[in-house]
Structures are given as C-alpha cells and as structure tokens.
Amino acid sequence: MKNSGTPPALVPQAEAGDVGPGWRRNALRDVGARLTDPGFPCVFARNAYRKGLLRFVFADDGGPRGIEQLGTGLTDYVQLSRRWDDTLDTAYPLVAVFAPDAVPTSSLAGHHAFGWRVLQDLHARDPEPWPEGVGKDPESASWSLCFNGMALFVNMSSPAHRVRRSRNLGRHFALVINPRERFDVFAGDTPSGRKVRANIRGRIGRYDGTPHAPQLGSYGAGALEWLQYGLVEENRDRTDRCPFAFRGA
Structure with a gap:
C-alpha cells in the first residue's frame, strides 16, 4: 500500500502536529484534552499519552484515499507491535483519526456504520x-x-457520544486500535486482570455519569468483541447483528 516519496502514514505522537492540514492539529489537541483529564477512565491511555507513546494515522477522507492511508499506517503499526517486549513503555496505542468531512453523518448510529464500513x-x-x-x-x-x-x-x-463521554475523543471520528494480546496480558480473565477491569469500569461510571455498558466483558469468556467496538448510549440488551463479514462468506 505504500507509495515512495510520500510522508509516513504512521506518525509518532511527538510529530503528529507538525505537518498536514489544520484539522490534524485540532484533532491532536482534542485527544490531548481528554487524555490529560485526571478523570478519564482508561489509565493505560492516559499513561501512554503522558509518555508520548501514542501513534497516529490521519485519514483525509472516508473513501479510497483514506482507506489507503489507514491501511498503510496499520500495516506499519502491526510490524511495530510485533516487537513488543510485554511492558507498558513499548505498548503504543494507535489512534486513527478521520477528517471532519470524511463521515457523511453526524449521528452516533451513522458513525458506527461508517466505522464498520471502514473495517470491512x-x-x-x-x-x-x-x-x-x-x-x-x-x-x-x-x-x-x-x-x-x-x-x-x-x-x-465518536463526537456524537453525549452520554458515554469516555468514547468521545473530540470533534473527529476516530478508531482507537490495540493488539488483542495486550488486553489479555494487562486486563485478561485473571485475578489481577479482573481487578484492573473493575477499576477502569468504575471510573467509566463516574466519568460518564452512568454505569458502563453491559456489553463490556472479557475476550473468550462469553462477551462478544464486536459489541464492544461501538457502544450505544443506553444500557440495554442489543439484538442487532454485526455488519462485518469475513471475505467470501
């Protein structure tokens, strides 16, 4: 997916505001404002931001060009993540941010539909x-x-989140991506992992002003992952089906 002579698609946090259109700097400021708030629930994300560990991909649109940018950056991110040494200091969360006009809707359901289309x-x-x-x-x-x-x-x-503020990183739709194994190491279905999850979910309740979504759970322990990718505002059972389809299915 790479083109020679083009800027790198995967950008370290320290360089994320240096180049490109102004919306990228606005997005970076929004993310920083959330992750420097002491009440923000995810202590891992706050720690990563404080240490300058975030990696960014900026998608200039929601069409082929944006998918190309995201795919190139994600390919590089996976290669970087394969060198992980099991410590938090080399756990680099990825934030993929879309330009303001990339998403042709302002509703939460529309943002989620757009997100699933991007993943597909x-x-x-x-x-x-x-x-x-x-x-x-x-x-x-x-x-x-x-x-x-x-x-x-x-x-x-999504900026459309009004209740679940912990899923709102500012004015731009974004995908926050981490390797699955990091959750298994730090917050898996173990005594220490369950303690970490309980702490974060308690913080979610205080930050959002409502209990955490009932769909949140532990991988492989009965909770479905896809339901946790995009959360609805209400605490309710969900009967919708995942729009993702495996190739050729």
Whole structure:
C-alpha cells in the first residue's frame, strides 16, 4: 500500500502536529484534552499519552484515499507491535483519526456504520491470512478483527457520544486500535486482570455519569468483541447483528 516519496502514514505522537492540514492539529489537541483529564477512565491511555507513546494515522477522507492511508499506517503499526517486549513503555496505542468531512453523518448510529464500513474495507485489503484460533464469525466469542496477521481490538470514538463521554475523543471520528494480546496480558480473565477491569469500569461510571455498558466483558469468556467496538448510549440488551463479514462468506 505504500507509495515512495510520500510522508509516513504512521506518525509518532511527538510529530503528529507538525505537518498536514489544520484539522490534524485540532484533532491532536482534542485527544490531548481528554487524555490529560485526571478523570478519564482508561489509565493505560492516559499513561501512554503522558509518555508520548501514542501513534497516529490521519485519514483525509472516508473513501479510497483514506482507506489507503489507514491501511498503510496499520500495516506499519502491526510490524511495530510485533516487537513488543510485554511492558507498558513499548505498548503504543494507535489512534486513527478521520477528517471532519470524511463521515457523511453526524449521528452516533451513522458513525458506527461508517466505522464498520471502514473495517470491512480494511479487511478486503488485508495482505495476510486470518490468524489460526481467531473466529471468523463476529457472533463467536473467539472473534476479533485481524489485520496483517494480528488480532486487534478496536474502539470507535465518536463526537456524537453525549452520554458515554469516555468514547468521545473530540470533534473527529476516530478508531482507537490495540493488539488483542495486550488486553489479555494487562486486563485478561485473571485475578489481577479482573481487578484492573473493575477499576477502569468504575471510573467509566463516574466519568460518564452512568454505569458502563453491559456489553463490556472479557475476550473468550462469553462477551462478544464486536459489541464492544461501538457502544450505544443506553444500557440495554442489543439484538442487532454485526455488519462485518469475513471475505467470501
């Protein structure tokens, strides 16, 4: 997906505001304002921002060019993540931010539909086989989005969130992406992992002013991953089906 002579698609946090159109700097300021708030629930994201560990991809539109930018950056991100040494100081969360006019809607449902369309387009361009052991059906507890041979967790952040403010990183739609294995190491279904999750979910309740979404759970322990990618505002059961389809399904 790379073109010679073009700027790198994957940008370190320290360089994210240096080049490109002004909306990118606005997005960076918005993300910084959220992650420097002591009440922001995800202590891992706050720690990563404080240490300058975030990586950014900026998509200038929601069409082929934006998908190309995101796919190139995500390919580089997976390669970077394969060098992880199991410490927080080398755990680099990825924030993929879309330009203001990239999303042709202002509603939360529309933002989620756009996010799933982006993930489907990425899947169509995925250069590597789906990893063994990861389900291909989103209704399976073992499913997780995969790209370039790595299982990932994707958090859809929308400016349309008014209740779940913890899923709102500012004026731009964004995908927050981490390798699946990092959640298993730091917040998996173990005594220490359950304690970490309980702490973060308690913080979510205080920050959002409402209990955390009932869909939040632990990978492989009955909770469906796709329901956690994009959260609805209300605490209610969900009967919708995941729009993601495995290639050729």
